[in-house]
Amino acid sequence: MLGECIENVRKTVPLVHNITNYVTVNDVANVLLACGGSPIMSDEPDDVEDITSICGGLNINIGTLNKSSIEGMYRAGKKANELDHVVLLDPVGAGASALRTNTAVGLMDAVKFTVIRGNISEIKTLALGSGTTKGVDADVADAVTEDNLEQSVRFVKEFAARTGAVAAITGAIDLVSDSDKCYVIRNGRPEMGRITGTGCQLSGMMTAFAVANRENILEACAAAVCAMGLAGEIGWSRMAEGDGNSTYRNRIIDAIYNMDGAQLDKGAKYEVR
Amino acid sequence: MLGECIENVRKTVPLVHNITNYVTVNDVANVLLACGGSPIMSDEPDDVEDITSICGGLNINIGTLNKSSIEGMYRAGKKANELDHVVLLDPVGAGASALRTNTAVGLMDAVKFTVIRGNISEIKTLALGSGTTKGVDADVADAVTEDNLEQSVRFVKEFAARTGAVAAITGAIDLVSDSDKCYVIRNGRPEMGRITGTGCQLSGMMTAFAVANRENILEACAAAVCAMGLAGEIGWSRMAEGDGNSTYRNRIIDAIYNMDGAQLDKGAKYEVR
Amino acid sequence: MLGECIENVRKTVPLVHNITNYVTVNDVANVLLACGGSPIMSDEPDDVEDITSICGGLNINIGTLNKSSIEGMYRAGKKANELDHVVLLDPVGAGASALRTNTAVGLMDAVKFTVIRGNISEIKTLALGSGTTKGVDADVADAVTEDNLEQSVRFVKEFAARTGAVAAITGAIDLVSDSDKCYVIRNGRPEMGRITGTGCQLSGMMTAFAVANRENILEACAAAVCAMGLAGEIGWSRMAEGDGNSTYRNRIIDAIYNMDGAQLDKGAKYEVR
Numbered sequence: 001m002l003g004e005c006i007e008n009v010r011k012t013v014p015l016v017h018n019i020t021n022y023v024t025v026n027d028v029a030n031v032l033l034a035c036g037g038s039p040i041m042s043d044e045p046d047d048v049e050d051i052t053s054i055c056g057g058l059n060i061n062i063g064t065l066n067k068s069s070i071e072g073m074y075r076a077g078k079k080a081n082e083l084d085h086v087v088l089l090d091p092v093g094a095g096a097s098a099l100r101t102n103t104a105v106g107l108m109d110a111v112k113f114t115v116i117r118g119n120i121s122e123i124k125t126l127a128l129g130s131g132t133t134k135g136v137d138a139d140v141a142d143a144v145t146e147d148n149l150e151q152s153v154r155f156v157k158e159f160a161a162r163t164g165a166v167a168a169i170t171g172a173i174d175l176v177s178d179s180d181k182c183y184v185i186r187n188g189r190p191e192m193g194r195i196t197g198t199g200c201q202l203s204g205m206m207t208a209f210a211v212a213n214r215e216n217i218l219e220a221c222a223a224a225v226c227a228m229g230l231a232g233e234i235g236w237s238r239m240a241e242g243d244g245n246s247t248y249r250n251r252i253i254d255a256i257y258n259m260d261g262a263q264l265d266k267g268a269k270y271e272v273r
Numbered sequence: 274m275l276g277e278c279i280e281n282v283r284k285t286v287p288l289v290h291n292i293t294n295y296v297t298v299n300d301v302a303n304v305l306l307a308c309g310g311s312p313i314m315s316d317e318p319d320d321v322e323d324i325t326s327i328c329g330g331l332n333i334n335i336g337t338l339n340k341s342s343i344e345g346m347y348r349a350g351k352k353a354n355e356l357d358h359v360v361l362l363d364p365v366g367a368g369a370s371a372l373r374t375n376t377a378v379g380l381m382d383a384v385k386f387t388v389i390r391g392n393i394s395e396i397k398t399l400a401l402g403s404g405t406t407k408g409v410d411a412d413v414a415d416a417v418t419e420d421n422l423e424q425s426v427r428f429v430k431e432f433a434a435r436t437g438a439v440a441a442i443t444g445a446i447d448l449v450s451d452s453d454k455c456y457v458i459r460n461g462r463p464e465m466g467r468i469t470g471t472g473c474q475l476s477g478m479m480t481a482f483a484v485a486n487r488e489n490i491l492e493a494c495a496a497a498v499c500a501m502g503l504a505g506e507i508g509w510s511r512m513a514e515g516d517g518n519s520t521y522r523n524r525i526i527d528a529i530y531n532m533d534g535a536q537l538d539k540g541a542k543y544e545v546r
Numbered sequence: 547m548l549g550e551c552i553e554n555v556r557k558t559v560p561l562v563h564n565i566t567n568y569v570t571v572n573d574v575a576n577v578l579l580a581c582g583g584s585p586i587m588s589d590e591p592d593d594v595e596d597i598t599s600i601c602g603g604l605n606i607n608i609g610t611l612n613k614s615s616i617e618g619m620y621r622a623g624k625k626a627n628e629l630d631h632v633v634l635l636d637p638v639g640a641g642a643s644a645l646r647t648n649t650a651v652g653l654m655d656a657v658k659f660t661v662i663r664g665n666i667s668e669i670k671t672l673a674l675g676s677g678t679t680k681g682v683d684a685d686v687a688d689a690v691t692e693d694n695l696e697q698s699v700r701f702v703k704e705f706a707a708r709t710g711a712v713a714a715i716t717g718a719i720d721l722v723s724d725s726d727k728c729y730v731i732r733n734g735r736p737e738m739g740r741i742t743g744t745g746c747q748l749s750g751m752m753t754a755f756a757v758a759n760r761e762n763i764l765e766a767c768a769a770a771v772c773a774m775g776l777a778g779e780i781g782w783s784r785m786a787e788g789d790g791n792s793t794y795r796n797r798i799i800d801a802i803y804n805m806d807g808a809q810l811d812k813g814a815k816y817e818v819r
Contacts, residue, residue: 022295022568023302023314029569029742034791039742040639041569044612050643066317066341068612093313097323194530196302196312238788242511244530245307246523250792257740257790295568296575296587339590339614366586370596467803469575469585515784517803518580519796 002268003261005213005223010036014211017055017080018204019043019073021063021092024197027253028059028204034257035227037208043069048076057086057211059204060111062103063093070103077111086210086217088115089165090203095125105129108163115210115221116159117168117203120144120152127159144173153182153273166221168206170199174229176222183222185270187229189236194245198252202228205256226268231255233267275541276534278486278496283309287484290328290353291477292316292346294336294365297470300526301332301477307530308500310481316342321349330359330484332477333384335376336366343376350384359483359490361388362438363476368398378402381436388483388494389432390441390476393417393425400432417446426455426546439494441479443472447502449495456495458543460502462509467518471525475501478529499541504528506540548814549807551759551769556582560757563601563626564750565589565619567609567638570743573799574605574750580803581773583754589615594622603632603757605750606657608649609639616649623657632756632763634661635711636749641671651675654709661756661767662705663714663749666690666698673705690719699728699819712767714752716745720775722768729768731816733775735782740791744798748774751802772814777801779813 015038020028025041032039042051045068052058058080060073080087089111091104104126108116116126120143144152152175160167161179168176174185192198206224213220235251288311293301298314305312315324318341325331331353333346353360362384364377377399381389389399393416417425425448433440434452441449447458465471479497486493508524561584566574571587578585588597591614598604604626606619626633635657637650650672654662662672666689690698698721706713707725714722720731738744752770759766781797 021314023298025569026299026572026742030792030795033740033742040642041567041610042639042643043610044645046613047611047643047645050645051639054642064314064316065320067319093315093324096313096327097315097320099317099320099323194306196299196306234788242507242524242527242531244527246303246526246530249303250523250796251788253792254788254790257792258788294587296571299572337587337589338593340592366588366597369586369600370588370593372590372593372596467579469572469579515780515797515800515804517800519576519799519803522576523796 001265002219002223002226003265005209005220006035006227006259006264007261008212009208012212013038014057014208015040015055016057016059016204016207016211017042017052017076018059019048019069019076020059020061020200023063024200027197027201027249031201031253031256032204032208034253035205035208043072045071045075048072049079052076052080052085053083055085057207059088059207060107061090061092061200061203062100063200065100065103073107074110077107081112086114086207087111088117088203088207089113090200091118091122091126094118094122101125113163113165114217115168115206116163116165117170117206119171120169123159123167123169144169144171144175149184157182166218168221168225170202170225174225176225178218181218182273183270184273185222185225185229187226187233187269189232191236191248192232195249198228222270223264226270227256227259227264230264230267231259274538275492275496275499276538278482278493279308279500279532279537280534281485282481285485286311287330287481288313288328289330289332289477289480289484290315290325290349291332292321292342292349293332293334293473296336297473300470300474300522304474304526304529305477305481307526308478308481316345318344318348321345322352325349325353326356328358330480332361332480333380334363334365334473334476335373336473338373338376346380347383350380354385359387359480360384361390361476361480362386363473364391364395364399367391367395374398386436386438387490388441388479389436389438390443390479392444393442396432396440396442417442417444417448422457430455439491441494441498443475443498447498449498451491454491455546456543457546458495458498458502460499460506460542462505464509464521465505468522471501495543496537499543500529500532500537503537503540504532547811548765548769548772549811551755551766552581552773552805552810553807554758555754558758559584560603560754561586561601562603562605562750562753562757563588563598563622564605565594565615565622566605566607566746569609570746573743573747573795577747577799577802578750578754580799581751581754589618591617591621594618595625598622598626599629601631603753605634605753606653607636607638607746607749608646609746611646611649619653620656623653627658632660632753633657634663634749634753635659636746637664637668637672640664640668647671659709659711660763661714661752662709662711663716663752665717666715669705669713669715690715690717690721703728712764714767714771716748716771720771722771724764727764728819729816730819731768731771731775733772733779733815735778737782737794738778741795744774768816769810772816773802773805773810776810776813777805
């Protein structure tokens with residue numbers, strides 16, 4: 001059951017090393033604390049190997065990459081692989097610039113990722129490889145919908161098979177898959193898109209969930225996605241007149257803070273294909 | 274009417290590239306989402322040209338500048354000029370250090386800005402040019418007040434004429450001017466100064482408003498200034514006993530999220546000189 | 547009385563230069579504004595000397611250090627010493643990586659610190675010096691408790707004597723000491739550890755309190771520690787059902803915003819040993 005996955009985070013307090021963007025980093029740290037994990041941030045190349053060594057997992061998010069932090073991502077990723085840690089890639093903006101696409105693709109060549117999470121556009125870019133920007137895969141539409149669901153499930157399974165990672169494509173419908181099974185998740189609210197960083201927060205949480213459920217990474221990632229979406233629903237239900245996206249941000253993190261396994265099991269909306 | 278300007282943001286969802294400081298960047302992103310725009314952040318010199326190319330506007334804020342991001346500002350600004358995008362300069366701390374003054378003045382030489390927004394001290398520094406720090410312009414006082422208003426209006430008009438930009442000087446009384454007209458705006462509350470980043474947020478919003486109202490930049494900028502001040506008034510009216518500046522920050526962004534054109538038209542307090 | 551120390555901050559509005567991590571920097575800025583100070587952030591080596599020169603105090607926090615900001619820390623620290631400004635060191639993660647340990651120890655050699663604040667593990671690392679990571683001082687336990695209090699007080703007094711700084715070790719019980727006296731402080735709540743950055747915020751506040759109470763640094767630092775802990779208690783008392791760590795963060799900063807000297811004097815829980 002998915003609820004056990006969040007309980008395992010609370011029991012084991014996984015330490016997560018984050019190399020992430022400076023836009024949403026505070027929320028990533030607070031959501032990691034909310035779900036029961038413990039965050040450390042470091043991107044300096046000469047610091048990351050020591051820091052990742054004392055952690056259980058590494059969350060690489062290329063949202064505000066620079067030459068120095070890119071080197072940090074490579075060095076941390078390789079060290080985490082040596083130590084057999086969980087490593088997650090969040091390829092923010094892959095497809096939007098050559099540097100982002102090439103960095104994400106280059107990292108996938110150099111580092112074995114446990115989990116890759118992005119939106120459909122980013123994951124399609126990674127599936128096509130470097131040299132393409134804003135390319136459109138003829139076989140996959142620009143958003144996962146009920147109409148193209150079967151095709152999208154096949155795409156994410158193939159991407160997971162090819163990369164050897166658990167792959168997560170998040171949007172109105174979320175897909176979380178290894179090469180064999182795919183969780184199709186329908187939690188969440190559209191208003192979450194009006195807050196910066198719910199995707200970055202989810203990547204941080206998925207890393208913690210994966211570390212705390214090492215024998216069961218696929219289910220752990222699905223649990224994190226359901227937890228985030230459910231928190232969006234709970235947070236929205238607590239909104240008062242006059243509240244907006246800034247208060248909504250706080251309420252979502254608060255909902256994670258108060259979520260237990262039973263609530264997650266009851267609120268998770270998914271099927272497995 | 275100013276209300277139409279915010280409605281145009283909501284209708285067109287302008288994508289804004291921000292090179293901004295890491296202190297207030299999260300609030301800038303959330304206020305851009307609140308007003309109906311869409312934010313992207315990137316400061317790496319090798320990334321900024323691609324990113325700015327897919328946007329409609331560029332917001333350059335020198336608040337925590339470093340050698341790398343300064344190069345990013347120049348490259349992004351020139352590319353945005355090539356593409357005829359809206360480009361805004363927020364010269365945070367110009368006059369407080371030689372590097373900040375010289376960077377702001379150097380950017381003004383290299384990049385044609387659509388809008389320049391700062392406090393009176395920063396704009397006076399730019400008017401005097403590089404080589405001066407903490408200089409005092411004999412003709413302009415240290416704050417815009419009812420007493421020196423006529424003189425201040427003349428100063429901002431001259432500054433706008435000389436730079437070719439819409440110029441905004443914000444403070445207790447806000448001035449927004451091209452060389453011909455000047456909006457004198459009296460929205461806002463003094464408690465906004467006890468929150469970090471309301472100026473940075475305003476610069477982000479002004480960029481989005483200008484992109485969405487390209488034929489009417491002066492009015493768009495005045496609308497953004499009124500919207501921010503009005504949000505400060507609405508946010509303050511929702512404060513409960515025990516609330517302070519952190520809650521106030523959330524309430525201001527929430528007020529932008531809920532503001533429509535009719536509310537802005539009704540609440541805007543301005544005259545045109 | 548400690549209450550006078552916060553009143554002095556509000557009266558004199560000390561300008562504090564912060565070289566701090568990008569994770570919690572926004573909260574540091576807002577808590578400085580909340581307590582009555584004024585924050586400036588700058589880490590670029592070519593900018594920091596000018597910026598620190600216009601301030602009254604310098605807060606150096608190594609939380610997300612990089613090669614450039616490390617150089618900025620040295621240059622700002624030396625300039626602040628030249629100008630006889632208050633300088634505080636927050637050695638985030640000393641002991642967790644060689645770079646962090648060596649940077650903190652190197653800064654202590656090059657810069658005369660007025661105040662050093664960290665958790666027990668960080669301060670123990672500094673006491674042992676560079677070359678050690680995760681070392682354990684046989685004489686000091688891993689947390690300050692009622693059982694090892696006498697020993698811990700002796701340790702912090704010795705550390706203060708050796709460094710010439712006011713030393714603060716924060717945790718469930720907080721110790722603030724010069725070589726002679728030690729404030730033992732029992733304000734705060736354990737839930738503060740579930741928010742990122744309460745330590746960073748405290749370092750910012752301590753710098754402001756020290757600048758505003760230059761003749762009485764020890765008491766000023768103790769007042770800041772009591773104020774932060776008391777804000778944690780007040781903030782918690784205002785939590786509603788469903789609230790979590792994100793709302794708690796706001797309530798703590800709000801409580802600082804509303805705190806006056808009388809409230810601090812009444813709520814501070816300390817003894818002097």
